[in-house]
Structure formats: structure tokens, C-alpha cells
Amino acid sequence: MQLRRGDDGRPGAGTDEQPGRDEHPGDCRPSSTTSPAATSPALTPSPAATLRPRVAAAPGTVVVLDPGHNGGNASHSSQINRQVPDGRGGTKPCNTTGTSTNAGYSEHAFAWDVAQRVRAALEQRGVHVVMTRSGDQGVGPCVDERGAAGQKAGAAAVVSIHADGSAAGNRGFHVAYSSPPLNDAQRGPALNLSRDLRDALQAGNFAASDYIGRDGLSPRPDLAGLSLSTVPAALVECANMRNAQEAALVSSAEGRARYAAAITDGIMRFLAR
Numbered sequence: 297m298q299l300r301r302g303d304d305g306r307p308g309a310g311t312d313e314q315p316g317r318d319e320h321p322g323d324c325r326p327s328s329t330t331s332p333a334a335t336s337p338a339l340t341p342s343p344a345a346t347l348r349p350r351v352a353a354a355p356g357t358v359v360v361l362d363p364g365h366n367g368g369n370a371s372h373s374s375q376i377n378r379q380v381p382d383g384r385g386g387t388k389p390c391n392t393t394g395t396s397t398n399a400g401y402s403e404h405a406f407a408w409d410v411a412q413r414v415r416a417a418l419e420q421r422g423v424h425v426v427m428t429r430s431g432d433q434g435v436g437p438c439v440d441e442r443g444a445a446g447q448k449a450g451a452a453a454v455v456s457i458h459a460d461g462s463a464a465g466n467r468g469f470h471v472a473y474s475s476p477p478l479n480d481a482q483r484g485p486a487l488n489l490s491r492d493l494r495d496a497l498q499a500g501n502f503a504a505s506d507y508i509g510r511d512g513l514s515p516r517p518d519l520a521g522l523s524l525s526t527v528p529a530a531l532v533e534c535a536n537m538r539n540a541q542e543a544a545l546v547s548s549a550e551g552r553a554r555y556a557a558a559i560t561d562g563i564m565r566f567l568a569r
Contacts, residue, residue, distance in 0.1 A: 352422040353567050359418055360426045360445045362456035362521065362531075363411035365394035365404035367432040380440040383478065383523030390438035395461025397543035406546050407457045408432040410534070413556030414457070414563070421564060426451065443524025453489050453566055454529035455559065456521055459546055460508075460536045467539045468505035468512075469497050472531040474522035475515030485528035489566045493530055496562030500554055505533070528566070532559060 369376045370393045379387040394403035408431075415425045426449040428442050446454035460466075473490040477483040494512040498504065504512030514533075516522060522529050534555050535542035545551035 351564060351568060353418075353564070355422070356424070357422065357567060358424045358426060358449050358451045359563060359567075360428065360449050360451045360454040361411045361415055362428040362442050362445065362454060363404070363407035363432075364456060364458035365391060365407065366429055366434050366436060367402075367404050367408075368435040369393045369404070372435045375435050376438075378438070380438045380520070381524070382518075382520040383440075383443060383474075384517060388439065388520055390440075391436050395459065395537050397537045397547060398540075399543065399547070401537070401543070401547045403459045403461070403537060405432060406459050406534075406537070406552065409552050410556050410559070411457050413553060414455075414560050417556065417560040418563065421560075423563075423567070439520040440524055443521040443529075446525050446527035446529060451527050453563060454525055454527060455489075455493070455563060456529070456531040457559065458531060458533050460533045461538050462507060462536045464536075464538050464540065466505070466507035466536050467542055468503045468507070469535060470505040470509040470512055470514045470533050471497075472509075472514045472516045472519060472522065472533065474519065474525065474529070475517060478523060479526055481525065481527050481529075482522075486522075486525075486530060488569060489528045489562075490530040492565035492569075493532055493559065493562035496565060497532075497555075497558045499561065500558035502534075502555075502558060507536075 369391055376389060376391040376393070378390045380390050382388045394407075396402045408429075411427065415427065418425050426445065428437060428445050442456070445451075460470075471490045471493045473486045474482045477486070490513055494504070498512065505514075508514055516531075519531060522531060535546050537543055537546060546555075
């Protein structure tokens with residue numbers, strides 16, 4: 297998201313980060329150049345996109361899912377621009393609008409759809425799922441509230457779901473984690489969670505980012521939601537929504553189902569540790 301978002305997730309464009317994501321609304325300008333209905337080799341189903349055997353989670357296991365941004369953010373700039381703690385002694389905007397495909401499919405809608413699919417799959421495996429937002433029409437919550445959600449819920453893990461808005465030639469997913477770590481959960485478990493999510497996405501035939509991070513992992517000091525978490529937390533930037541092929545993938549129900557299957561698999565890998 298070459299837009300930057302505010303900590304929902306990452307840098308730059310759509311996150312709260314910086315190099316390229318949905319954190320800054322400015323990049324979210326819909327145009328009619330790319331058709332989300334376009335087909336792409338990336339849409340071809342593959343056995344790896346299916347979940348591994350359904351292993352039930354331990355009784356009482358809680359996972360927090362944090363779908364990036366929210367549908368009402370763009371029309372409430374004063375609220376989402378309010379400064380909140382960033383977890384490292386500074387402040388940052390409450391949230392951001394996120395990015396979109398050139399055809400206008402929004403990151404917040406993508407994140408909400410994928411999170412709902414992951415929630416259903418996890419619940420089938422006995423996991424109690426807590427969502428940081430209850431729909432896709434509201435405002436916020438702010439990144440500091442998202443960062444505190446895992447501890448509040450007594451969660452075993454927090455997974456934030458996003459998509460990026462980088463240059464059109466860039467592609468691939470990356471998984472962000474808090475670094476340098478600020479507590480024991482960030483020191484080891486969060487990295488394990490990030491690796492499990494990365495491995496599951498690769499098993500689902502998704503390519504790691506060719507423009508940020510390394511081997512699909514991206515250590516970040518600038519994402520408040522991660523910095524503030526006292527339980528293992530990771531942020532998944534599923535794709536670059538400004539890349540034509542990946543825009544087609546995230547805009548399709550089949551593509552979103554594939555992302556959800558991989559993220560569910562990654563979470564279950566971590567819970568099985």
C-alpha cells in the first residue's frame with residue numbers, strides 16, 4: 297500500500313509503516329485501468345491452497361483477527377488523524393484509509409472479507425475468535441486499541457490482515473513483526489508466528505515480496521499495533537493491490553479464499569507448537 301495506513305499495519309502505503317502500504321490515504325485513487333474481473337495464472341487453483349488436516353485447537357484457545365482499516369475511515373478524517381501512542385515513545389495517527397486496486401476495490405473490504413473466512417475456518421477447528429472490528433462500515437478502531445486487543449482477549453496470537461499499495465511492478469506478500477522487540481512475546485513467539493504464516497502462504501503458492509523485507513518477513517519498528525502487543529502478533533500484507541495480476545487475485549472470491557486458507561493454516565501451525 298503505497299499509501300500508508302496508520303498501523304493497522306504498515307509503512308507507506310497502507311499500513312502504519314512506511315515503505316509502501318496503506319497508511320496514507322493519498323494513494324488510494326480509483327481508476328478504471330485495471331479490471332478486477334481479469335483472469336490471471338495466479339488464480340489457478342492448486343492442491344497447496346487447501347488446508348492441511350483439520351487439527352483441533354486446545355480448548356479455550358483465543359485468536360484475535362485484526363482486519364486492516366475500516367469502511368468509514370475516509371469520511372472521518374479528524375477521527376483517524378487523531379494522535380495515539382505508537383508503543384515506542386511517540387505518537388501516530390489513529391488509523392488510515394488503506395489502499396485500493398486501480399479499479400477501486402478497497403483494502404478495507406478485502407481485509408474484512410478474508411478475516412471473515414479465516415474466522416469461520418478457525419472456529420471449525422475449535423478456536424474462539426475475537427475481531428477488532430465488527431463490520432466494514434465503521435471508523436477505526438485506533439492502532440493503540442488494536443495493539444491492546446490481544447492482551448485484553450487473553451489471545452494466543454493476533455494476526456492483522458492487510459494488502460499493500462506499492463509501485464505497479466512490485467509483487468508478493470510479506471509478514472511484518474515488531475523489531476526491535478519490546479517484550480518477551482515479541483522476542484521469540486511473534487517471530488515464530490510470522491514464520492508460520494510465511495511458510496503457509498508459500499505452501500499456498502503465494503510468492504514472497506520482491507520489494508520489501510527478506511524471504512517474506514519484514515521486521516518493523518513503526519507499526520503501533522505490533523509494537524504495543526504483549527502477545528505474539530504479526531501483520532500479513534497479502535499482496536500489492538496496484539499490481540495488475542495481484543489486483544485480479546485479491547478482487548476474486550477464489551483468490552480471497554486462497555489467502556484465507558493459507559492464513560488459517562499458518563495460525564494453526566503456530567497454535568500446534
